[in-house]
Amino acid sequence: MVQELIAPESVAAELITAIPNDAAATESPPALEALRRAFGVPFAHIDGGSGEVLRPTAEMPGGDWALWGEMSREVAARGHVELIDERGPLLVLAIPLGATSARGGMTNTVAVAAFLTRSVTSSQDIQNLAASLGAEVPQVAAWCHRQTVWTADALLRLAASAQHSLIVDARNVTLSSHVDKLSDNLASTYEEITLLFRLTENLRLSDGVSELGRRALEWLFEVVPAKGLAAEFSAETRLDEIPGQHASLPDFLTFGQFPLSHAEMDDLARRVCVAQSPQPIVINHHGGNQDQWLFPQVEQLILVPLISGGKSFGYLAAVNHVSDLEFGTVEARLLGSVATILAIHCGNTVLYREQAELFSGVVRALSSAINAKDQYTCGHSDRVARVAVRLAEEMGLAQDMRRTLYLAGLLHDIGKIGVKDEVLSKPGKLTPEEYEHIKQHPVLGYSILKGLKKIEPVLPAVLHHHESWNGKGYPDGLAGEEIPLIARILAVADAFDAMGSDRPYRKGMDDENLDKILHDGAGRQWDVEVIDAFFRAREDVREIAKHERETIKLDGKVWA
Ligand SMILES: [Fe+2]
Ligand SMILES: [Fe+2]
Incomplete structure (x- = not known):
C-alpha cells in the first residue's frame, strides 16, 4: 500500500525547478511553505548531501537531528517520501524537495517534520517523549497538546500528494519560464526578420x-x-x-x-x-575596469x-x-x-564598379582605335555621340535610350578599323569600288561588337546608321520605321557632324547650307521627327559640336 504512494525517483529530479533559485537559506523556500499549509505544521529544511539542518523548525522541541539528518541523506538519494523514524506515538516524515538554492548554490534538500499517531496526554508518555527528544517536559507537553493526530498511511498519502502538487507547480514554473523565453525569442526573431526583409528589399x-x-x-x-x-x-x-x-x-x-x-x-x-x-x-x-579603456x-x-x-x-x-x-x-x-x-x-x-570600369575601358579603347585609324575624322565619334544624346533628350526619350545612343555614337564607325587605309585616308573623290568597300563598315562594326553582351543594345545603331528613310541606304535598304529608332537618330547626328566639320581636304559646310540639306532630307533621307527635334535644339547642337573633349568620359553627368 505504501509503495503505491511513493513517487517515482524521476519525480525528485523534476522538483529541482520547484524552488525558485532566489530562495535564500534564511528564508523559507516556497515548497516548505506549501508543505506547512498542507500539514498545518512547519517543516525543517535539511541538506540532502550532508544531512545538515539548513533551517530548523522552531515549533519542534528537541529532536534527534543527527539521526534524522543522516536518514534525510538517504531519502534525498532515493527521491521519494518516507517515514524515517518511529518512537512510540512519534512519526518523522521526510519529503525530498529536489535541488534547492542554499548557501549560494543548488543543493538537494529534504523537508522533515514530526507527527503524533495518537493523542499524548499522560505525563508518563510526555516524559518518555521528552527524554527521547532530549527536550524539556513542559515544551514537549505543549507541543503534544497542539498536535493533530495522524495515521502513518494518511501522512504518506498527503506527503505523496503534496510532492505531486509541487511537481506540477514546478512544471508550471518551468513552462511559464519557457513560454516567456520563447516569446522573447520570437519577438526578437520577428524584429530581426522584419529588419532583414526591409533591408533586402x-x-x-x-x-x-x-x-x-x-x-x-x-x-x-x-x-x-x-x-x-x-x-x-x-x-x-x-x-x-x-x-x-x-x-x-x-x-x-x-x-x-x-x-x-x-x-x-x-x-x-x-x-x-x-x-x-x-x-x-x-x-x-x-562598472568594470575602465583604466585600460581609452x-x-x-x-x-x-x-x-x-x-x-x-x-x-x-x-x-x-x-x-x-x-x-x-x-x-x-x-x-x-x-x-x-x-x-x-x-x-x-x-x-x-x-x-570594377565591371563598369572595365566596360568603360573597352569602349574608350575601341573609340581611340577609330580615331587612330581615321585621323581626318578625329573627334567625330564623340561629337556624334553627344549630339545624338541631345536629340534623344529633345524627343523625350528615356535615360536608358540616351545612354545607349551615347555608346552607339562612340562606336558607330568602329567598322572603319577594317577599311583599307588608302581608301579611308583618300583625300579626293572615291571610285565606285572604293565606295563599295567603305560601305562595308557598318557590317564590319556589327561583327566586331556582336560578341560583347553589354554592347548588344548598340548593335542596331552600328549596323543601320547609313540606312535611309526612303529605303535607299545601306547595308539592308531598310525604309521608314523599319529602321530602328536609335539608328534614325544617329543618322541625323552623323550627317550633321560629317557635313559640318572641317576636313583637311574641305571646309565644313556653313550653317545655312547644312540646315537646308537637313530640311530637304526630312522624310526622304531622314526621319521627319528627328529632323524636327534637330531644328528645335539647333543652337544647343551647334554648341556641342564646337566643344571638343580631350578624353571621352562615360560618366552620366558629362556625356551630353
Ligand atoms: Fe558611318
Ligand atoms: Fe560616322
Whole structure:
C-alpha cells in the first residue's frame, strides 16, 4: 500500500525547478511553505548531501537531528517520501524537495517534520517523549497538546500528494519560464526578420552602399537599445564615378547620439582589431575596469566588421545601452545579420564598379582605335555621340535610350578599323569600288561588337546608321520605321557632324547650307521627327559640336 504512494525517483529530479533559485537559506523556500499549509505544521529544511539542518523548525522541541539528518541523506538519494523514524506515538516524515538554492548554490534538500499517531496526554508518555527528544517536559507537553493526530498511511498519502502538487507547480514554473523565453525569442526573431526583409528589399546597387547603410541604421535604431549607431564604408564602395549612379553619402554615417568622431571611432575599431574579427565584438565596460579603456564616452559597445569574400569593407557599431545595461547576444546577432547584408552589398558594389570600369575601358579603347585609324575624322565619334544624346533628350526619350545612343555614337564607325587605309585616308573623290568597300563598315562594326553582351543594345545603331528613310541606304535598304529608332537618330547626328566639320581636304559646310540639306532630307533621307527635334535644339547642337573633349568620359553627368 505504501509503495503505491511513493513517487517515482524521476519525480525528485523534476522538483529541482520547484524552488525558485532566489530562495535564500534564511528564508523559507516556497515548497516548505506549501508543505506547512498542507500539514498545518512547519517543516525543517535539511541538506540532502550532508544531512545538515539548513533551517530548523522552531515549533519542534528537541529532536534527534543527527539521526534524522543522516536518514534525510538517504531519502534525498532515493527521491521519494518516507517515514524515517518511529518512537512510540512519534512519526518523522521526510519529503525530498529536489535541488534547492542554499548557501549560494543548488543543493538537494529534504523537508522533515514530526507527527503524533495518537493523542499524548499522560505525563508518563510526555516524559518518555521528552527524554527521547532530549527536550524539556513542559515544551514537549505543549507541543503534544497542539498536535493533530495522524495515521502513518494518511501522512504518506498527503506527503505523496503534496510532492505531486509541487511537481506540477514546478512544471508550471518551468513552462511559464519557457513560454516567456520563447516569446522573447520570437519577438526578437520577428524584429530581426522584419529588419532583414526591409533591408533586402532595398538592395539596389543604384542606391549605393551609403544609402542602404543610412536606412540600415535608421531601422536598427528601432530595434537595438543603443543610444547611438554608426557605419563606416571603405572608399572603394563609393559609386560616384559609375555612369547613372547617385552621388554617395559620406562614408561615415551615424544615427542617434553617437559620441565619437569618425577618427575616434576608426581608432577604436583599429585597437579592437575589428577587421580581423570573424564575430561581433561586444564590450561592456560599465562598472568594470575602465583604466585600460581609452574611450570613456563608450560604456557599452557592439562592433561588427563588414566582411565579404575575405575583404573588409568597414564596420557597423552600436554604442551605449539606452538603459545602461549590458549588450548581449541578441543585439550582437542582430547587428551581425545586418552587417552580413551590408558587406555582401559592398562586395557586389565593388564588383559592379570594377565591371563598369572595365566596360568603360573597352569602349574608350575601341573609340581611340577609330580615331587612330581615321585621323581626318578625329573627334567625330564623340561629337556624334553627344549630339545624338541631345536629340534623344529633345524627343523625350528615356535615360536608358540616351545612354545607349551615347555608346552607339562612340562606336558607330568602329567598322572603319577594317577599311583599307588608302581608301579611308583618300583625300579626293572615291571610285565606285572604293565606295563599295567603305560601305562595308557598318557590317564590319556589327561583327566586331556582336560578341560583347553589354554592347548588344548598340548593335542596331552600328549596323543601320547609313540606312535611309526612303529605303535607299545601306547595308539592308531598310525604309521608314523599319529602321530602328536609335539608328534614325544617329543618322541625323552623323550627317550633321560629317557635313559640318572641317576636313583637311574641305571646309565644313556653313550653317545655312547644312540646315537646308537637313530640311530637304526630312522624310526622304531622314526621319521627319528627328529632323524636327534637330531644328528645335539647333543652337544647343551647334554648341556641342564646337566643344571638343580631350578624353571621352562615360560618366552620366558629362556625356551630353
Ligand atoms: Fe558611318
Ligand atoms: Fe560616322
